[in-house]
Amino acid sequence: MVRDIPQQLRDSRIRFYLIGSNSKIPIEAAWNKTGNYHYDDPKLLRHMGNYGVVCGLGGVIVLDFDDKEYHEGMKHLLPETFVVITAGKQLPHYYYFLEGNEMFKKIGVNNREGKRVCDIQALGSGVVAPGSRYKERFYTPNCIAIQTITLAQLACIFNLNEKQDIEKKSVGEHTGSNNHYHVDTQKREMSIAALSLSGVRIQGMGNMQCPFHAMAGKGNLSILSTGRIYCFHCQKKWWPDEFLAKVKDIHIMEAKQIMDMCRLLYQEYLERKGINHE
Secondary structure, X not given: OOOOOOHHHOOOOOOEEEEOOOOOOEOOOOOOOOOOEOOOOHHHHOOOOOEEEXXXXXHEEEEEEOOHHHHHHHHHHXXXXXXXXXXXXXXEEEEEEEOXXXXXXXXXXXXXXXXXXXXXXXXXXXXXXXXXXXXXXXXXXXXXXXXXXXXXXXXXXXXXXXXXXXXXXXXXXXXXXXXOOOOOHHHHHHHHHHHHHOOOOOOXXXXXXXXXXXXXXXXXXXXXXXXXXXXXXXXXXXXXXXXXXXHHOOOHHHHHHHHHHHHHHHHHHHHHHHHHHO
């Protein structure tokens, strides 16, 4: 028998590992580092047991839902992509390529009661691949191509913060208040000022309502580490003056003047604060 791997997974970036028959357990050492295979490797294709996709390598991440109710409440926020329904709980695995050259370790997502409801499978982890069999059922894929997702989108969708420690190999543009990342205070304050002047309700640095479209559920507007404002629904980034100009429908130079005034007032505030501390 030659294994039939779905077309969406026949990508040179994706790596696979071997699993025992009717099992979820890898059968080779270092499967998530060196003991894995390309989609056309004869050893993978002729393996008679199950097989899995290595997460983290090649930019692959998988949203592994473990609670039906939580998934129902979240699925409208997720970009349409390649999905595999698991054999056991019949819940979805959402496959994405993470934009850029950055990667993080697996992140567990809990609900308000502290129950684990989803895992963002990333560096060092893996998921059982479609076509594998477990408890007399098969892992079943859809027919959509794997899409790209950004770290900013993930942070907005799952409301990530310092309690969910994202360990990255390198630092890039991102959302959230994770300790690995630092947003310059003045840049953050200017973005907050632009959002406030635009009528956006401020909620930390993420999960704010975008004024350019209707939506249900969590907000999708956030402040990036560069100080830009980002909406993962619009897939657009704005500097504070650009955002203000668009919302208020004014010329960019007028918006720049407003933001310059905000910057001046903020600097005066810092100076007064410094004098008070002396």
